[in-house]
Amino acid sequence: MAQIVIIGAGFGGLSVAYELKHLLRGKHKITLISDEPNFTFIPSLPWVAFNLRKLEQVQLSVKPLLEKQGIHWQQGRVTALDPNEKRVRVGEDITFNYDYLVIATGASLAYELIPGLGPEEGYTQSVCNPHHAEMAREAWNKFLENPGPIVVGGVPGASCMGPAYEFALLADFVLRKKGIREEVPITFISPEPYLGHLGIGGMANSGKLVTELMEQRGIKWVENAEITEIEENQVKLADGQEFPFQYAMFLPPFHGAPFLKEVPGLTDEKGFLPVLDTYQHPDYPSIYSAGVITQLDAPETTEIPLGAPKTGQMTESMAMAVAHNIARELGEIPSRPVKPSLEAICMADFGDTGIIFIAAPVVPDPSIGHRRHATALRGIWVNWAKNVFEWYFLMKMRWGTAVPWFEKLGLFLLRLSLVTPIPETSDQQKDLSRVKG
Structure with a gap:
């Protein structure tokens, strides 16, 4: 019986655990470790910040979900990893040996890179985790008592800019409903x-749709902006511009968890894990990764650094590939290894309208020099679709299933997929043979 350890109880970790449970049919032990007792549907956190959702509505307690599926649960913070001995330490004295390790920790938030950034030691809010979303909500309620300028956006190195657009346009929507929008100038930086x-060179007509919407809502913007410092009630840019604010929300850069960066040669300089097509580590084939922690280079170089986005669907795609390849390694399924398609559907809700972004794949296919297809569509139906998707995703986490057959069918009808077979002639297949040898 193999010992499979998964670190992280987010999109990636739970999806890997559920899919492995399905593929392995109880023949091997699966243990999931997380320092958070709850799964949080992260895309809903902007709603939490504006009192459009209660946090408990978008969270599930992980322990009973896993126990129902026969998956072992260990709450605690991973403090050390020894990939040579194949051992993980939790806290000070709990250790797990593994045959396969899946790292799906998500990312740490690098607020320290910009002076004054962040809700705990700085002056700005965030919706990147549930605790910060609650802090953003409390700050918003206080702001409404004494409204003034709002600034929203991302700092150099930020990725997945969708939540920033959502936040700016939801602020506009909520303020209009309260009848005080004219008192609150909004600037997107x-x-x-x-x-x-969006960190990927745009997709289809995304630039046109977003620009038109910002103009219609009276939101000013600054492009190519390099934020260098944030003081109390003021943002400073490298070109000397300064923007006063009464409320600010900025997306930070991401980096890897400290215990990963402490292992020599395991990660890149930011703490992200390099992977082969199979999503195994090039030097440690017993280690797989899924989600934000995985190294993924931006498809183009920009004047101000941007990270490549890793959406929820991309994370699910990685999770399906990881589970498939581990099951194949264990001899439980007879098939070729697969890689994640890295195709993405991103729904951004703006209150009374929204935009859906579809990119297949997110990073343009190097063999043809562009994406196979991409589109961006706007309408109130996007708001409805995101609400339905929130309900559906939370339900399937309760059911204990990663990707039901009807979801795969829906993706197929949209000309999307989660995984694709790795060609036997692939250079990375050769690399995989080398690390196994």
Whole structure:
């Protein structure tokens, strides 16, 4: 019986655990470790910040979900990893040996890179985790008592700019409903070279749709903006511009968890894990990764650094590939190894409208020099679709299933997929043979 350890109880960790439970049919032991007792549907956190959702509505307690599936649960913070001995330490004295390790920790938030950034030691809010979303909500309620300028956006190195657009436009929507929008100027400050770039060179007409919406809502913006410092009630840019604020929300850069960066040669300089097509580590084939912690280079270089986005669907795609390849390694399924398709559907809700972004794949296919297809569509139906998807995803986490057959069918009808077979002639297949040898 193999020992499979998964670190992280987010999109990636739970999806890997559920899919492995399905593929392995109880023949091997699966243990999931997380320092958070709850699964949180992260895409809903902007709603939490504006009192459009209660946090408990978008969270599930992980322990009973896993126990129902026969998956072992260990709550605690991973403090050390020894990939040579194949051992993980939790806290000070709990250790787990593994045959396969899946790292799905998500990322740490690098607020320290910009003076004054962040809700705990700085002056800005965030919606990147549930605790910070609650802090953003409390700050918003206080702001409403004494409204003034709002600034929203991302700092250099930020990735997945969708939540920043959501936050700015939801602020506009909520303030209009309260009848005080005219009292509150909103400015969007972005490291992107243009609105709707999203860290991936844009997709289809995304730039046009986002720009039109910002103009219609009276939101000013600054592109190619390099934030260098944030003081109390003021943002400073490298070009000397300064923007006063009464409320600010900025997306930070991401980096890897400290215990990963402490292992020599395991990660890149930011703490992200390099992977082969199978999503195994190039030097430690017993280690797989899924989600934000995985190294993924931005498809193009921009004047101000931007990270490549890793959406929930991309994370699910990685999780399916990881589970499939581990099951194949264990001899439980007879098939070729697969790689994640890295195709993405991103729904951004703006209150009374929204934009859906579809990119297949997110990073343009190097064999043809572009994406196979991409689109961006706007309408109130996007708001409805995101609400339905929130309900559906939380339900399937309760059911204990990663990707039901009807979800795969829906993706197929949208000309999307989660995984694709790795060609036997792939250079990375050769690399995989080398590390096994």
